[in-house]
Amino acid sequence: VSCSARLPVYILIISLIIPEGTVFGIFNTQGLALMAMYLVGMVGAVLVAWIMKFLIKAKERSYFIMELPVYRMPRWNNVLLTVVEKSKTFVFEAGKVIIAISIILWVMASFGPGDRFENIENKYASALADTTKNTQHIESLISSEKLENSYVGILGHWIEPSIRPLGYDWKIGIALITSFAAREAFVGTMATIYSVDGGDEDTDTIRERMLSSVNSRTGLPVYTFATGISLMLFYAFAMQCMSTVAIVYRETKSWKWPVIQLVYMTAMAYFAALIAYQLLK
Template identity: 80%
Template sequence: WKNVLFTMYEKSKTFVVEAGKVIIAISIVLWVLASYGPGDRFEQIENKYAQPPVGLSSSHIETLIASEKLENSYIGIMGRFIEPAIKPLGYDWKIGIALITSFAAREAFVGTMATIYSVDGGDEDTTTIRERMRNSKDPVSGLPVYTFATGISLMLFYAFAMQCMSTVAIVYRETKGWKWPVIQLVYMTLMAYIASLIAYQLLK
């Protein structure tokens, strides 16, 4: 048991020291991108809600502010920037933001979408998100954004894409370099993109 415990300790220590540094670095980058925006956009949003709209609770107003700040943050700008590339998959810029933030962890997708659609915390979160996503329309075509084809496309994307910085960190630690993590990230993202593209184009 002594050898087992020592091995566990060494492996855990190595993970925390080596992989942990990469995870923390990526987390900080994602946090900065989501928390800051160019110019005085955030200040304008704060001023917009300086006089609270009548009939809205303070928590709802805070959620609206968080939603608008996310849209105008650097990560929101990135979401709009990649929209032309992900449009063939059935995604809009809002899904683009969630794809970027979920690189930290796939579970972040739901939280990001809840923020974008200004959903308050509570027991009815899931229902509210579903309703707002169902009512979301493409501003150009007027068609629903979230369809059966979009859902299948998203599931396939997350099935193949390496949307997990912990995996990247572990591969980096094991290979002692960035070559294989980058190769793995690129080819799995391409595979996810192609699978999602085929599925959406066939099912839409």
């Protein structure tokens, strides 16, 4: 089911592939597309639950009976203690996993092999020293090249053959990798890749750069209608949320179910995106 973290991704991609307009003079076309993505998530959740009913056999019958308590005004000291206890549990149990994975992704995005980063800095050193030039734009170019030459960038190039059938290039591959820490990282990653001075807040410039992006192999635009639908379906089904992985691990006291979830949801996202792109291209 779609969460708020997917909203920045949906809004950006919908603005790329769905023209502004109305249906029956009332309903906004982009708004309908956004609603459709939420419906897709709900249908996917019901479908997976139905399949899991046959794959995972219940050991005992559950009647799902909830006895509603007598409603009273809460005692604020009890509320505060509960909030503190739950927060401590999340921070010290799930938080350890989230921090560990986030650090790994940060290191992969911030460092690269050999002297690649040093060569990039030397390349732009004279331009940065020139006070007549826009240093903010030059720094954005440096960040973009560093990201491409980082371990994450190398991994993005490495996985490109596997995501090419989905309509993606290595730049989208980098965004997919960073999004496994948090889905909303997609917009910030795009801002860095396309050297947007204003960062992820300057969505208009990000959209313009993405629209003008051309596939170096085919000479065609990267972000077509087929690619946009494929990308949104991938984000609708993939479990790109380390908080969820950490919580499942904490509740089950095992890596079995987090890994199963990560594998089957990524596979589901991949094949949904693959089918959509191949049918729509």
